[in-house]
Amino acid sequence: MSGRILAIALNTFREAIRNRILYLLLVFAVALILCAQALSLLTVGSEEKIIKDFGLATIDLFGVLTAVLLGIGLVSREIERRTVYVLLAKPIHRAEFVLGKYAGLVLTLLVNTAIMTLCFVLLLVAKGIAEPAMLLAVLLLFFQFLLITAIAVLFSCLSNPIVSCILTLALYVTGHLLWSFDLLRARVAAPWARALCLTLQRVLPDLAPFDVKGMVVHGIPVPPERLGYALVYLVLYGGAVLGLACAAFQRKEMQ
Amino acid sequence: MAVLTLDGVAKSYRTHLSLHKYWILRDLSFEVREGEIFGFIGTNGAGKTTTIKLVLGLLFPDKGTIRLCGKDPSRPEARRRVGFLPENPYFHDYLTGLEFLDFHARLHGFRQPERRKRVLELLERVGLHNRADRALRLYSKGMLQRIGLAQALLHDPDVVILDEPMSGLDPIGRRDVRDLILELKRRGRTVFFSTHILSDTETICDRVGMLVRGRLAALGSVEELVRGEVGSWEVTLAWPSPQDPPIGQVLSRREDRVLLRVSSQADLHRLVGSLNGGGAKLVAVSPARRSLEELLLKEVRCAGAQADGVVEEGRP
Numbered sequence: 001m002s003g004r005i006l007a008i009a010l011n012t013f014r015e016a017i018r019n020r021i022l023y024l025l026l027v028f029a030v031a032l033i034l035c036a037q038a039l040s041l042l043t044v045g046s047e048e049k050i051i052k053d054f055g056l057a058t059i060d061l062f063g064v065l066t067a068v069l070l071g072i073g074l075v076s077r078e079i080e081r082r083t084v085y086v087l088l089a090k091p092i093h094r095a096e097f098v099l100g101k102y103a104g105l106v107l108t109l110l111v112n113t114a115i116m117t118l119c120f121v122l123l124l125v126a127k128g129i130a131e132p133a134m135l136l137a138v139l140l141l142f143f144q145f146l147l148i149t150a151i152a153v154l155f156s157c158l159s160n161p162i163v164s165c166i167l168t169l170a171l172y173v174t175g176h177l178l179w180s181f182d183l184l185r186a187r188v189a190a191p192w193a194r195a196l197c198l199t200l201q202r203v204l205p206d207l208a209p210f211d212v213k214g215m216v217v218h219g220i221p222v223p224p225e226r227l228g229y230a231l232v233y234l235v236l237y238g239g240a241v242l243g244l245a246c247a248a249f250q251r252k253e254m255q
Numbered sequence: 256m257a258v259l260t261l262d263g264v265a266k267s268y269r270t271h272l273s274l275h276k277y278w279i280l281r282d283l284s285f286e287v288r289e290g291e292i293f294g295f296i297g298t299n300g301a302g303k304t305t306t307i308k309l310v311l312g313l314l315f316p317d318k319g320t321i322r323l324c325g326k327d328p329s330r331p332e333a334r335r336r337v338g339f340l341p342e343n344p345y346f347h348d349y350l351t352g353l354e355f356l357d358f359h360a361r362l363h364g365f366r367q368p369e370r371r372k373r374v375l376e377l378l379e380r381v382g383l384h385n386r387a388d389r390a391l392r393l394y395s396k397g398m399l400q401r402i403g404l405a406q407a408l409l410h411d412p413d414v415v416i417l418d419e420p421m422s423g424l425d426p427i428g429r430r431d432v433r434d435l436i437l438e439l440k441r442r443g444r445t446v447f448f449s450t451h452i453l454s455d456t457e458t459i460c461d462r463v464g465m466l467v468r469g470r471l472a473a474l475g476s477v478e479e480l481v482r483g484e485v486g487s488w489e490v491t492l493a494w495p496s497p498q499d500p501p502i503g504q505v506l507s508r509r510e511d512r513v514l515l516r517v518s519s520q521a522d523l524h525r526l527v528g529s530l531n532g533g534g535a536k537l538v539a540v541s542p543a544r545r546s547l548e549e550l551l552l553k554e555v556r557c558a559g560a561q562a563d564g565v566v567e568e569g570r571p
Contacts, residue, residue, distance in 0.1 A: 003361060003364055004361070004362050004364070006361075007358060007361035007362050008362075010358075010361075011347065011350075011358050014349070014350070014354070015347065015349055018349045081345055082341070082343070082345035083345050083346060083347050085308075085311075085313060085339075085341045085345065086339065086341060086345075086346065086359070086403075086406060087362070088311070088312070088313055089311045089312075089313070089334060089337070089339035089341075089416075090331075090334065090359070090362045090363065091331040091332065091334045091335040091362075091363070092331055092362060093331055251315070253313075253314050253315060254308060254313040254314060255268070255314075
């Protein structure tokens with residue numbers, strides 16, 4: 001990583017950790033993870049599954065919220081506040097700026113996820129139900145956060161935070177429901193509609209490979225190739241999205 | 256040698272729902288030479304900040320070419336030896352002064368311990384060493400301007416671009432900025448700054464470019480620009496009579512000396528012709544040149560523009 005990307009990344013990280021939204025999200029997440037214990041008392045016979053399921057779902061939800069809420073303004077807020085002027089007047093490539101901002105948020109998410117995971121693992125250890133598969137599930141969730149952050153950064157380069165937020169969340173939801181395009185394709189008759197379904201299925205981000213919560217909660221082993229596939233998908237799709245973000249920012253006018 | 260060249264540069268913008276182009280700059284051509292102080296003057300909205308953004312690669316011209324240090328400004332190499340202070344100090348206000356300069360020093364590739372040394376030097380130079388641990392959001396406008404100047408000078412640039420560096424500053428702050436610009440020139444640096452405070456421009460600039468409604472209305476040294484622009488004559492007479500001279504406006508009177516302002520050449524001839532005896536003598540005549548401000552107002556009126564600077568749609 002070039003020194004300039006690192007400098008921008010560290011500054012972005014510094015900005016994030018001085019942002020109250022991050023702490024608010026983190027406190028809620030930790031509180032919810034610990035609430036899993038209380039929730040499990042309300043059920044009969046499946047206490048272990050409830051704790052695991054609720055804990056992983058909380059990490060998923062708050063990780064995505066952090067990625068979206070901080071990611072959507074990552075570039076656009078710098079333009080809006082005009083702090084970008086002095087940065088881009090320096091001898092830096094615009095792509096370095098975008099990648100530095102992305103790397104800074106990745107670092108923030110890493111710390112955020114690590115804190116949530118630590119609380120989750122402590123709870124599992126206290127209950128005597130800790131197992132390594134939980135960490136694998138969290139790792140895949142973290143990969144998902146990285147992909148969503150890349151998408152949020154792309155929209156942040158193209159639009160304002162509100163539009164970026166709506167679009168990123170929409171892609172997050174559809175990313176988990178891509179399988180439904182198969183069903184839709186089977187039900188529509190028009191060739192163009194079938195082609196559209198297929199195109200959308202191919203083009204939109206597929207987040208299913210990153211979701212093994214159900215498997216680990218129910219004790220189904222996660223095949224190693226699943227991790228490999230998710231990693232390759234993240235690198236290729238995330239790389240393409242970041243490439244698009246850099247290209248969009250390259251010719252963006254700083255009005 | 257020119258460190259900055261603009262050749263036939265035009266820039267327009269469109270509003271969100273408009274199909275029409277609004278031209279901000281039209282056919283702008285000038286150069287800034289190495290080692291000079293170049294003042295870029297004009298009314299608000301004349302296009303000064305847009306020009307600076309184009310020069311730094313923050314905007315892209317619709318037409319024409321720009322060369323900064325011989326390169327296209329959109330290339331990072333062009334900006335390597337350039338320092339920039341924006342019009343309003345928009346900085347990351349969650350950083351302290353020390354963190355802010357350290358961040359910018361990193362962007363210039365400084366490594367420790369040189370980075371820290373350089374940052375502390377600059378804090379000392381702009382007089383903020385005692386406020387270095389305070390967040391920028393707690394800085395006053397003058398302090399922000401000074402920390403902004405420090406980040407612009409961190410890497411000891413060859414070319415310093417300042418957008419309205421004196422705007423909003425008190426007289427002491429303005430004097431400090433003026434002294435800094437002169438010091439940079441003494442050290443052989445090139446300074447390109449925009450301003451609408453013309454009194455400072457007249458005293459420190461080697462050359463001036465005057466922008467009116469997006470066009471370069473005048474270019475040259477202050478002397479060249481106001482040469483031939485004689486607005487009136489100041490005449491000193493030996494005038495023993497207690498009555499005022501018949502022509503001209505008396506500016507001051509001391510003993511038998513009278514200082515007059517005569518507004519036209521014809522009046523001047525009539526006045527000299529009227530000095531016939533009685534101890535009345537012509538002592539001195541000096542043309543009172545127009546100031547840059549008068550010249551700017553004249554150009555604005557000529558261009559039919561309003562003083563607040565209005566852009567309009569049309570051809571570049």
